[in-house]
Amino acid sequence: MKIKSQINTVINQALLEMGIVDYDAVISEATRIEFGDFQFNGAMSLAKKIGKKPQEIASQIVELISQNSIIAKAQIAGPGFVNIWLNDEFVSNNLEIMTKSINLDIAISCTPQTIVVDYSGPNMAKEMHVGHLRSTIIGDTLANLFELMGDIVIRQNHIGDWGTGFGMLIAYLEDKGDESHDELKDLENFYKLAKAKFDSDALFADKAREYVVKIQSGDEHCLALWDKFIGTSLSHCEEVYEKLGVKLTKEDVRAESAYNDDLPVVIEELTSKNLITISDGAKCIFMPDVETPIIVQKRDGGYLYATTDLAALRYRTKSLDSTRMCYVVDARQGEHFKQMFWASKEAGFVQSDTKLEHIAFGTMMDASGKPFKTRDGGTVKLSALLDEAIERAKETIKAKDGYDPATLEHLARVIGIGAVKYADLSVSRESNYIFSWDKMLSFDGNTALYIQYAYARIQSIISRFGDEISGDIIIASPIEHRLGVTLLGFDDTLTRANLDAMPHYITSYLYDLTTLFMQFYELSPILKDDVDVATKMSRLQLANLTAKVIKQGLAILGIEVVNKI
RNA sequence: GCGCUAGUGGCUCAAUGGAUAGAGCAUCAGACUUCGGAUCUGAGGGUUAGAGGUUCGAGUCCUCUCUGGCGUACCA
Numbered sequence: 001m002k003i004k005s006q007i008n009t010v011i012n013q014a015l016l017e018m019g020i021v022d023y024d025a026v027i028s029e030a031t032r033i034e035f036g037d038f039q040f041n042g043a044m045s046l047a048k049k050i051g052k053k054p055q056e057i058a059s060q061i062v063e064l065i066s067q068n069s070i071i072a073k074a075q076i077a078g079p080g081f082v083n084i085w086l087n088d089e090f091v092s093n094n095l096e097i098m099t100k101s102i103n104l105d106i107a108i109s110c111t112p113q114t115i116v117v118d119y120s121g122p123n124m125a126k127e128m129h130v131g132h133l134r135s136t137i138i139g140d141t142l143a144n145l146f147e148l149m150g151d152i153v154i155r156q157n158h159i160g161d162w163g164t165g166f167g168m169l170i171a172y173l174e175d176k177g178d179e180s181h182d183e184l185k186d187l188e189n190f191y192k193l194a195k196a197k198f199d200s201d202a203l204f205a206d207k208a209r210e211y212v213v214k215i216q217s218g219d220e221h222c223l224a225l226w227d228k229f230i231g232t233s234l235s236h237c238e239e240v241y242e243k244l245g246v247k248l249t250k251e252d253v254r255a256e257s258a259y260n261d262d263l264p265v266v267i268e269e270l271t272s273k274n275l276i277t278i279s280d281g282a283k284c285i286f287m288p289d290v291e292t293p294i295i296v297q298k299r300d301g302g303y304l305y306a307t308t309d310l311a312a313l314r315y316r317t318k319s320l321d322s323t324r325m326c327y328v329v330d331a332r333q334g335e336h337f338k339q340m341f342w343a344s345k346e347a348g349f350v351q352s353d354t355k356l357e358h359i360a361f362g363t364m365m366d367a368s369g370k371p372f373k374t375r376d377g378g379t380v381k382l383s384a385l386l387d388e389a390i391e392r393a394k395e396t397i398k399a400k401d402g403y404d405p406a407t408l409e410h411l412a413r414v415i416g417i418g419a420v421k422y423a424d425l426s427v428s429r430e431s432n433y434i435f436s437w438d439k440m441l442s443f444d445g446n447t448a449l450y451i452q453y454a455y456a457r458i459q460s461i462i463s464r465f466g467d468e469i470s471g472d473i474i475i476a477s478p479i480e481h482r483l484g485v486t487l488l489g490f491d492d493t494l495t496r497a498n499l500d501a502m503p504h505y506i507t508s509y510l511y512d513l514t515t516l517f518m519q520f521y522e523l524s525p526i527l528k529d530d531v532d533v534a535t536k537m538s539r540l541q542l543a544n545l546t547a548k549v550i551k552q553g554l555a556i557l558g559i560e561v562v563n564k565i
Numbered sequence: 566g567c568g569c570u571a572g573u574g575g576c577u578c579a580a581u582g583g584a585u586a587g588a589g590c591a592u593c594a595g596a597c598u599u600c601g602g603a604u605c606u607g608a609g610g611g612u613u614a615g616a617g618g619u620u621c622g623a624g625u626c627c628u629c630u631c632u633g634g635c636g637u638a639c640c641a
Contacts, residue, residue: 028581041583044621054621078584079621123641160641282639291567291637298639305641332635334569400603427578434577443603445589457601464600508579518604527600
């Protein structure tokens with residue numbers, strides 16, 4: 001349920017009665033609790049438009065909306081703010097609807113779009129490293145979110161499986177024959193060995209160069225080697241996805257090489273649209289006011305990643321029928337996407353009203369504020385990072401002991417992976433963020449563990465109660481009112497997160513919700529003997545609904561919950 | 566050089582052009598015969614890098630300055 005739009009409707013109705021048309025009211029959450037649940041700030045801007053004093057407009061609005069049954073109280077404040085308190089009964093009724101709904105009363109889009117989410121995109125020549133973390137989990141979150149809200153989501157893993165490096169790798173693969181099986185287990189090392197041979201052995205280097213050409217011209221032997229290599233590398237990625245709990249599968253892979261046949265067509269179409277300029281022998285697209293062009297074909301006739309990206313934009317429109325495309329890629333490629341999106345529209349590869357979004361994100365830093373590296377300056381393997389997270393989570397919870405090994409393992413995985421993901425998703429994606437084990441695995445503050453713990457506490461209460469939860473929700477105190485209104489705001493939060501593609505709106509919400517629940521829990525005993533049945537049931541309902549929202553909210557982020565920590 | 570981006574308490578981060586800029590960590594002070602205290606309550610701590618401007622109203626928009634990060638044509 002979109003609670004804000006319900007209130008907006010009430011305000012708009014009032015404005016209409018005042019003779020104000022073509023103005024769309026937008027309320028916001030009250031900035032302070034003493035200002036109520038929501039506030040409408042539009043009276044000030046309306047003042048100029050219709051030539052009345054803001055206070056006068058505000059007081060008229062207050063008078064009109066006060067009569068509405070969903071409003072408990074409306075007040076004018078300051079220069080013309082309208083502060084709004086919701087009726088407790090309205091809140092409880094809607095909470096009950098939410099409780100009974102199969103999907104927490106989240107409004108499903110009645111005009112679903114087909115959204116492509118392009119994320120993860122590892123290079124097959126190397127093992128996934130920490131640099132792939134953000135794209136993978138932000139992208140997966142957005143895909144989950146869009147899906148939940150009723151859109152048709154097509155996940156696209158645009159893996160790098162084409163390029164000069166592969167000649168060297170498959171030549172080395174062939175060289176090693178049967179031994180290669182073991183060496184491929186450590187892809188990073190395999191690359192290093194191949195590179196070492198390439199640098200030291202001239203004959204091998206020639207063969208590597210020859211093999212690049214051979215794969216590209218469709219040589220069967222080389223393609224078979226290449227296939228084997230890509231298959232192995234991809235299965236490494238799948239292990240990481242599995243460990244990380246993201247939903248990417250083989251089905252979502254559409255590799256760079258899949259566009260090979262389209263590349264000449266792309267050049268042809270660009271040419272026919274007069275978008276190509278030859279510069280220094282290369283085919284370029286110059287965007288107005290941008291100094292450096294996109295190069296789509298090299299002097300030697302070779303294509304580049306920009307060509308493939310354009311082919312992908314074209315494919316996603318023509319074959320996938322997508323009208324919104326989200327590219328979850330490092331912020332440093334901002335300029336590239338700006339040009340790419342412009343060119344694809346100019347060329348007619350995508351429709352003019354297609355939403356093309358570069359979901360940019362910043363870099364992961366270590367405690368000293370430098371890009372995250374190993375002690376000797378190398379890249380940190382993603383798989384190793386996740387293993388460490390699980391290990392550290394185990395240490396954190398071991399103190400309380402009493403777990404059998406299997407439970408401990410499962411818990412550590414849920415908590416460790418959850419901590420890594422939450423830490424990443426809870427900061428505004430566009431800024432760089434400092435990676436800190438201690439902070440992310442803390443029970444205190446805005447962490448996954450704090451929220452997971454609250455969830456476990458609720459489950460503990462529910463199981464202790466041990467009976468069917470039924471009866472009405474009765475809002476009986478200010479804290480219950482705030483908790484209720486916050487629960488009702490779930491859908492609005494998701495809508496906003498969807499619109500701006502901002503996962504941290506969801507984490508902020510969940511943290512606020514959890515904090516409110518903890519306060520409620522302190523103030524409102526549930527299972528104590530002196531609590532009457534109706535109150536007990538109402539509070540159990542609130543607790544249960546809070547748990548459901550937490551579980552669903554975390555699920556969007558790809559984070560699991562457990563019943564006991 | 567040009568372009569992009571950021572600068573918010575000691576630290577890590579929020580803030581949809583709206584009221585007295587909010588959280589957490591850390592610090593200090595409280596609350597336990599615990600419905601799971603791995604919790605909760607409270608306090609101190611800010612000229613939002615600086616200077617102008619737009620606006621009824623600016624951390625947010627515009628201009629300039631300072632400082633940092635990044636990108637700058639045949640790699641992806």
